[in-house]
Amino acid sequence: MTVVEKDPTRTKDPVLVDVSWDPITRIVGSLGIFTKIDFANRVVADCRSTSSIFRGYSIFMKGKDPRDAHFITSRICGICGDNHATCATYAQNMAFGIRPPAMAEWIVNLGEAAEYMFDHNIFQDNLLMVDFCEQMVKETNPSVLARAENTPAPHAADHGYRTIAEIMRALNPFTGEFYRETLHVSRYTREMFCLMEGRHVHPSTLYPGGVGTVPTVQLFSDYLVRLMRYVEFMKKVVPLHDDIFDFFYEALPGYEEVGRRRMDTVCWGSFNDPDECDYTYRHMTNWGRAMFVTPGVVVDGKLVTTDLVEINRNIRILLGHSFYEDWADDGEVFVEKDPLGFPIDKRHPWNQTTIPKPGKRDFDKNYSWVMCPRYLHEGEHLAMDTGGGAFARLLATSLAGIVDVGYIKATGNSTKIYLPKTASKPEVEFEWKVPKWSNAIERDRARTYFQAYAAAAALHFLDKAFAELNAGRTDTFTPFTVPDEAIGCGFHEAVRGVLSHHVVIRDGKIANYHPYPPTPWNATPRDMYGTPGPYEDSVQNTPIFEENGPDTFKGIDIMRAVRSFDPCLPCGVHMYLGNGKVLETRHSPNFGPQP
Amino acid sequence: MATDTVPYGRKTQRDSPVSDLHIVWITAGLGCDGDSVSITAATQPSIEDVLLGAIPGLPKVHLYNPVLAYENGEEFIKSWHAAANGELDPFVLVIEGSIPNETIKKEGYWAAVGTDAATGQPITTCEWIDRLAPRALAVVACGTCATYGGIHAMQGNPTGAMGLADYLGWDWKSKAGLPIVNVPGCPVQPDNFMETVLYLLYMVAGLAPIIPLDDQLRPTWLFGDTVHDGCDRAASYEQGDFAADYNSPRCLVKLGCWGPVVNCNVPKRGWMAGIGGCPNVGGICIGCTMPGFPDKFMPFMDEPPGAHLSTGVIGVYGTAIRALRKVTNTTVNKEPRWRHTRPELTTGYRPTTY
Numbered sequence: 001m002t003v004v005e006k007d008p009t010r011t012k013d014p015v016l017v018d019v020s021w022d023p024i025t026r027i028v029g030s031l032g033i034f035t036k037i038d039f040a041n042r043v044v045a046d047c048r049s050t051s052s053i054f055r056g057y058s059i060f061m062k063g064k065d066p067r068d069a070h071f072i073t074s075r076i077c078g079i080c081g082d083n084h085a086t087c088a089t090y091a092q093n094m095a096f097g098i099r100p101p102a103m104a105e106w107i108v109n110l111g112e113a114a115e116y117m118f119d120h121n122i123f124q125d126n127l128l129m130v131d132f133c134e135q136m137v138k139e140t141n142p143s144v145l146a147r148a149e150n151t152p153a154p155h156a157a158d159h160g161y162r163t164i165a166e167i168m169r170a171l172n173p174f175t176g177e178f179y180r181e182t183l184h185v186s187r188y189t190r191e192m193f194c195l196m197e198g199r200h201v202h203p204s205t206l207y208p209g210g211v212g213t214v215p216t217v218q219l220f221s222d223y224l225v226r227l228m229r230y231v232e233f234m235k236k237v238v239p240l241h242d243d244i245f246d247f248f249y250e251a252l253p254g255y256e257e258v259g260r261r262r263m264d265t266v267c268w269g270s271f272n273d274p275d276e277c278d279y280t281y282r283h284m285t286n287w288g289r290a291m292f293v294t295p296g297v298v299v300d301g302k303l304v305t306t307d308l309v310e311i312n313r314n315i316r317i318l319l320g321h322s323f324y325e326d327w328a329d330d331g332e333v334f335v336e337k338d339p340l341g342f343p344i345d346k347r348h349p350w351n352q353t354t355i356p357k358p359g360k361r362d363f364d365k366n367y368s369w370v371m372c373p374r375y376l377h378e379g380e381h382l383a384m385d386t387g388g389g390a391f392a393r394l395l396a397t398s399l400a401g402i403v404d405v406g407y408i409k410a411t412g413n414s415t416k417i418y419l420p421k422t423a424s425k426p427e428v429e430f431e432w433k434v435p436k437w438s439n440a441i442e443r444d445r446a447r448t449y450f451q452a453y454a455a456a457a458a459l460h461f462l463d464k465a466f467a468e469l470n471a472g473r474t475d476t477f478t479p480f481t482v483p484d485e486a487i488g489c490g491f492h493e494a495v496r497g498v499l500s501h502h503v504v505i506r507d508g509k510i511a512n513y514h515p516y517p518p519t520p521w522n523a524t525p526r527d528m529y530g531t532p533g534p535y536e537d538s539v540q541n542t543p544i545f546e547e548n549g550p551d552t553f554k555g556i557d558i559m560r561a562v563r564s565f566d567p568c569l570p571c572g573v574h575m576y577l578g579n580g581k582v583l584e585t586r587h588s589p590n591f592g593p594q595p
Numbered sequence: 596m597a598t599d600t601v602p603y604g605r606k607t608q609r610d611s612p613v614s615d616l617h618i619v620w621i622t623a624g625l626g627c628d629g630d631s632v633s634i635t636a637a638t639q640p641s642i643e644d645v646l647l648g649a650i651p652g653l654p655k656v657h658l659y660n661p662v663l664a665y666e667n668g669e670e671f672i673k674s675w676h677a678a679a680n681g682e683l684d685p686f687v688l689v690i691e692g693s694i695p696n697e698t699i700k701k702e703g704y705w706a707a708v709g710t711d712a713a714t715g716q717p718i719t720t721c722e723w724i725d726r727l728a729p730r731a732l733a734v735v736a737c738g739t740c741a742t743y744g745g746i747h748a749m750q751g752n753p754t755g756a757m758g759l760a761d762y763l764g765w766d767w768k769s770k771a772g773l774p775i776v777n778v779p780g781c782p783v784q785p786d787n788f789m790e791t792v793l794y795l796l797y798m799v800a801g802l803a804p805i806i807p808l809d810d811q812l813r814p815t816w817l818f819g820d821t822v823h824d825g826c827d828r829a830a831s832y833e834q835g836d837f838a839a840d841y842n843s844p845r846c847l848v849k850l851g852c853w854g855p856v857v858n859c860n861v862p863k864r865g866w867m868a869g870i871g872g873c874p875n876v877g878g879i880c881i882g883c884t885m886p887g888f889p890d891k892f893m894p895f896m897d898e899p900p901g902a903h904l905s906t907g908v909i910g911v912y913g914t915a916i917r918a919l920r921k922v923t924n925t926t927v928n929k930e931p932r933w934r935h936t937r938p939e940l941t942t943g944y945r946p947t948t949y
Contacts, residue, residue, distance in 0.1 A: 021668030022710045022717075025661045028628040032710065032717075033668075052707035052717045055625045056753040063751065065894035071881055072889070075746040078629025078782060122635065130665060173665050174643055183635065183643065187867065190636050194871025199861075200636065201629050202781055204871075204878025207896070212841040212877025222870075323703060356753055358703025361716055477841040559667060 015040040017550055022050075024559070026127040027567045028079045029053070034363070035539070035558060042544040044558060049523060049535060050361065054323070054369040058354045061513045066092060066482055066505050067208060073501065073515055074202040077568060079123075080494045081201040082115055082193070084501070084515060087492035090272075091501040092208035093279040095488030101475040102274035104210035106465040109271045109292070110223060111196030111203070112492075113461060116454035117230055118189035118200075119495040120390065120447050124241075125171070125182035128444065128563045131556060132244055133171035133179075140546045140556040144251050151247060155239030164247045167240060178240070185233055192226045195219055210477035220465055227458055232422035234452045238430050241448040245441050252545050259440030259561030261538040262300060265392035266375060266384040266521065268500060269295030269308065270493035271457060281339040281489070284308045292403060292457050293493060294410070296396025297384070299377055301434075303399040308491055313338065314376040315500065315516070316347045320525035322368040327353035334504040334512045335487055349502040349514040350487060370520050372527035381527065385534035386497020386518045388443045388566035390450035393493055394432050407456035417452045420459070439538075440564035447566070484508050494518050496566035522565045535565065611654040611800040617686035618792075619678050619727060620660035620737075623708035623720045624692020625747040625756050629782035630738035631662040631691060636867045637785035640793055653796045660689075661708075672709045679726035687795060688731035690724065693740040693747045694762040696755030697721050705754045724762065733769050733795055735776045736760070737788060742777040742812075743886040750890050758886075760812060773805070777812040781883035784861055787817050811886055813858070822854035822873065822880045825863025829854075834920070835913025837906060847879050849906060851896040854880040 017039060022032030036046035061072060070088035074081040086108060093100065130136060137145045148164035161167045170178035190200045196213055198204030205212040213219070248255050271292035278287065288295050288308030296306045305311060319326050328346045331353035335344045344350055352371075361367045374381035386392045394415055397403055401412035409416045414433040421427045432449040435442040468474070483505065490501040497518030504512040524533035542561050548554060622628050634642055640649070642663075645656050658664075659674045677683040695705035697719055707717030728734055736759040739745035748756040760767065760775050768774055776795070778788050791814055797803035807815045823829050831837070832846040832855075841850060848855065852874045854862070862875040873880045882892040892899075933942040940946065 020710065023661050023668065023672065023708050025664040025667050025671050028632070028662060029622075050717075052704055053623065053625065054705050054754065055747045055756075059753050060747075060749045060751040065896075067896045068894055071895050072746060072749075075627055075629075075781065078627035079632045081627060081629060122632075126635070127662075135665070173663075174646055180643060183641075187636055187638065191868055191870045194866045194876075198871050198873060198876050198878040199866045200871075201627075201632060202883070204873040204880075205876060206878075207841055210841060212847070212879070214844045214877055358700050358705065360702050361704075475842050479840050554667070 012040040014038040014045060016045055019553060019555060021555060024562060024567070026130060027563065028077070029568060031562075031567055033558065033562060035555070037544065037550075037553070039544075039550050044540055044542045044544070047536060047539040048363055048367075050367055052361070052369070054356060054358070056354070056356065058352070058512075058514050059356070061510050064510050066095065066503065066508070066510050069501070069503060069510065069513060070206055070208070076515060077494070077517065078201055079119055079568060080115065080496065082111065082197055082203045082206075083492055083494040083499055084517070085203050085206050086112055087490040087494075087499045087501045087515070089206055089208050090279070090490030090492060091488040091503045093488070094281060094490070095486040095503055095505055096208055096480045096482060097486075098209050098478050098480040099278050100210035100274070100478050101473070103215050103465065103468045103474060104476045105272055105274035105277070106461050106468065107196050107211050107213050107215065107476065108206070109461045110458055110465065111193055112271065113454045113458035114189055114192035114196065116495055117451055117458070118186055118193060120451045120454075121182055121189060122186040123566055124444070124447050124451075126173075126179060126186065128566075129171045130173050131560050131563060132168065132248075133173065133176065134165065134168040135172050136556065137168055140548060140554050141252075142547065147251050148247065151251075153243045154246070155243050158239040159236045159243075161240070164244060167244055185230065188226045189230060192223050195223050207477065209480050213476060215465065215469055215474050215476060217469065220462060220469065224462055227455060227462070228422055231419050231455050231459075232425055234455055235419060235422070235425045235428050238448055238452055241445065245445050248441060254543060255441065255545065256437050256439050257541075257543050258545070258557050259443070259538045259542060259564050260437055261385070261534060263298060263395075263438040264300065264382060264384050265298045265387050265395055265438070266498050267293065267296050267386070267392040267396040268311065268491040268493055268498040269293055270393065271461075281309070284312075288491070289402060292405065292460070293393050294397045294400040294402050295491065296400055297375060297377070298392070298395055298399065299382065303396065304377065306396070306400050306402075309338075309340065311491070312489055313342055313344070315349060316345060316374045316376050316381055317349055317352050317514075317516075318347060318372040318374055318381060318527040318529070320368060320370070320372040320527050321366050322371055322525065323356060323358050323366050324371065325355040325357050327355060339487075349500065349516055350489075350504060350512065352512070352514050368525045370524065372524040372533070373516055373521050374527060374531070381529055381531060383524060383527075383531050383533050385522050385538075385565065387438060388447060388564055389493060389495050389497040389518060391438065391443045391446035392497060394446050394450060394453070395434060398432065398434055405457070405460045407459050408453060415449075415453065417449070417456045419452065419456060440560045443564035482508055496568050497521065517568070519568050523567060535562065607651070609652045611652060613654045613685065613799050615657065616654040616796065616799055617657045617674075617678065617683050618659065618689060619675055619683070619686050619731075620658065620689040620691070621708070621720065621723055621727075622661055622691045623706055623723070624690060624741055625695055625706050625754060626692025626738065626740045628662055628691070630788070631660060633782040633785050634788050635663075637789035638868065639786040640789050642789070645789070645792065645796070650793070652802060653800050656796070675709070675723065675727070678730060681730055684730070685732040685799070686730070688727050688734045689737050690734065690741045690759050691737045692720070693744045693756035694721060694724070694759055696757065699755045721762070724759075728763060729770065731769055732771050732799070733773045733776060734759070734763075735778065735791065735795070737778055738783045739779045739781040739883055739888055742779040743888070745781055746889055774808060775812050776806060776808065776814070778817070779813065779884040780859070780861075781888070784864065785867055786864065787860070791817070817860055818858040818884065820858070820860060820863075822857045822859045822862055825860055826854055827862065827875050832909065833913055834917040835906070835910040836917060841877065844877070847874050847877070848902045849898050850879060851881070851898060852879040853882045853892055853899050855905070856899075856901070857882045857885055859884040
């Protein structure tokens with residue numbers, strides 16, 4: 001087992017300064033980051049993160065009609081709400097015992113593929129890449145910008161920017177050419193989404209049992225022409241991002257340590273195959289493996305399972321430093337055994353009870369509105385991350401080596417993506433190879449490659465949808481009745497990582513409902529066993545490459561580490577890390593002792 | 596540019612009497628940031644049209660929205676503090692997310708953003724509203740959470756959530772004498788919101804009268820009509836032709852669509868670029884723009900109580916009309932009889948030269 005040991009050269013006596021950013025911007029939701037920076041050794045010594053919003057979905061959903069679950073839970077998130085709605089319909093389908101027509105699955109897959117194309121695109125190039133733009137690099141690392149001015153872009157022929165600095169200029173917010181182009185791309189990809197699911201971000205046409213979308217030649221043609229524009233765009237974007245990411249490794253030796261942690265990732269799989277997926281728990285192992293993004297748990301770089309039933313049994317929700325009372329002693333047991341007879345833990349989402357208890361923020365006690373999801377592996381409650389979604393998806397899919405659909409081939413250690421000829425560019429092949437590190441740059445790079453993956457997957461789904469249409473199989477909905485008593489679970493990939501919905505139905509109403517989105521996995525506080533969350537060990541020990549001293553410190557390396565996870569705060573983010581000696585307290589970037 | 600240097604009396608730009616306008620946008624209500632994300636989809640106008648000055652005669656706009664900001668932390672939030680201290684003027688305050696009731700518990704907070712330097716505690720969203728609303732030129736509630744409470748104000752909620760007008764008072768007026776402007780929608784339809792912003796900019800520039808609002812403080816030109824008024828499936832309603840399940844491209848009113856009684860322009864406008872929507876593309880209208888949302892529309896997938904009677908009545912008339920139209924439709928689907936290959940002219944023209 002290779003535990004990442006970071007910065008063994010920390011030799012000088014630490015000079016710790018409290019630096020905080022509240023809020024962290026360019027993410028969805030309100031995140032505060034509170035750090036102790038060791039400016040003598042140029043490293044982050046300590047880090048806590050908080051979010052300060054509580055809404056109470058699992059409380060107000062009790063007693064509601066189970067058919068309403070997808071309409072309600074979509075509102076959990078304003079950028080990937082449709083992932084919630086989709087995941088909720090998966091759980092409804094299992095609970096109601098229904099299998100939608102194949103056409104409905106292809107329409108949902110096309111909608112969700114458009115969501116990945118849109119969401120990764122707008123987050124990467126309109127929010128995250130601002131951290132790599134000319135304006136930012138000029139303010140944080142002027143010598144790196146000077147070097148970029150004189151560094152030719154290796155893929156200039158593919159994307160049209162002669163030097164790395166030209167790429168950086170194109171990324172400047174609102175004034176940069178590429179920034180504005182990606183805003184435009186974020187719009188036509190959302191149009192593709194709206195063709196399939198009606199509205200972005202809270203869909204109108206999804207139902208348990210299928211969709212209300214009307215499958216026509218026009219519907220799929222309108223999608224296709226936009227998709228091909230995106231395919232052409234990706235032929236420029238992948239080389240452009242490769243150029244800028246490779247440049248950072250080259251210009252700042254050791255940059256691979258920024259945001260680095262053990263390669264412990266989770267992926268719950270995405271895009272059901274209607275030929276295999278019957279939504280029964282009994283067959284979930286098989287239809288889970290047939291998904292077009294393979295579910296998988298990776299511990300220390302090794303794939304340990306691709307079995308959704310096993311994955312479901314090993315999810316645990318632990319209490320952390322959060323504003324809740326424990327339920328494990330006297331909370332209600334909703335599910336004693338899963339449908340295959342395996343005992344279900346008191347701390348499994350099916351059995352969770354949410355009891356809020358608001359209080360003052362106290363970093364030594366409670367400061368958080370989230371609990372701690374953990375994965376139980378060989379007796380240990382592991383804090384797993386999603387790598388911002390794309391990283392864990394490509395890793396699980398690559399290592400499993402199952403997906404093979406013509407446009408995509410998983411090889412066992414890489415994923416090959418084939419994009420057909422477009423208006424002005426020939427056919428290309430991209431290959432995402434399992435990287436050496438789980439760090440900020442590789443999480444960001446995986447996001448770009450997954451944009452291409454989603455486009456390639458959509459080409460396959462379009463082939464399938466046209467085949468159904470041409471064969472006259474245009475039903476999109478399977479009627480159903482709501483059972484009095486049932487349980488269900490849905491597994492999906494929200495854009496930024498794993499998403500699960502667990503529902504218990506009694507007397508035809510929701511008795512218990514617990515959605516678990518990606519950000520709680522990535523950003524948990526310490527749990528009751530003292531295990532820190534993924535942000536904590538990836539941000540702590542991040543070396544500081546920024547050229548500014550304490551007085552003008554912007555914390556760009558920390559921002560890059562945090563944003564690489566694509567934090568989405570409506571999911572809830574809270575973390576806590578260690579105890580450092582406080583020498584000074586400063587609020588970046590306006591320094592000076594605070595009262 | 597001085598007019599005397601301009602040839603031929605040319606005039607392409609009119610200076611706004613207010614040169615700079617700030618938009619302070621708080622996303623930290625109980626929400627999902629879906630409205631901020633939504634406005635990045637707008638094209639009529641787009642966010643960059645407004646920020647880059649693409650529309651003539653308007654003030655220069657400075658936006659302080661955490662989802663889109665370049666700055667972080669203190670560098671970002673100092674603008675909010677400046678607005679609260681009267682140093683950033685004039686500004687429009689945009690609120691996103693429902694307003695929790697912070698007075699129902701002993702301690703702690705339901706929604707907050709930023710840290711109070713004096714106490715080290717989070718600054719609650721309510722506190723921000725209390726500081727900023729009195730100084731704002733106008734206050735806009737963006738999305739159904741902020742306008743009326745929305746999903747997070749559902750029955751059984753633990754936070755006592757409400758809309759902005761419930762919090763500030765429905766008679767509240769800004770220092771410029773403007774009521775709260777409500778732009779509901781879950782999320783807000785992109786162009787509906789940006790068009791409202793554009794209207795306010797015209798107002799500030801002296802180019803438009805006071806914004807027309809209805810009793811629920813909605814812009815009248817956006818919310819005066821119902822979903823049904825703009826829905827292309829309303830034709831099948833009129834003919835008593837109702838979908839029996841979601842496989843059908845007919846009117847969805849018997850399957851849970853509330854379109855006939857919901858104020859919203861989405862089926863007419865589409866979701867973006869005229870694409871998408873709700874009942875027009877197969878999604879029941881769940882009333883997400885309405886003050887009664889969500890409780891008065893749940894369970895969403897049941898037929899609305901009034902629809903049983905109305906569809907029964909329209910069914911009699913509609914079925915007859917549909918049958919008559921079928922006859923006419925069959926007739927007009929046939930070409931006139933004089934289009935043929937026979938060696939005779941039967942069009943009615945009497946040729947004398949051939």
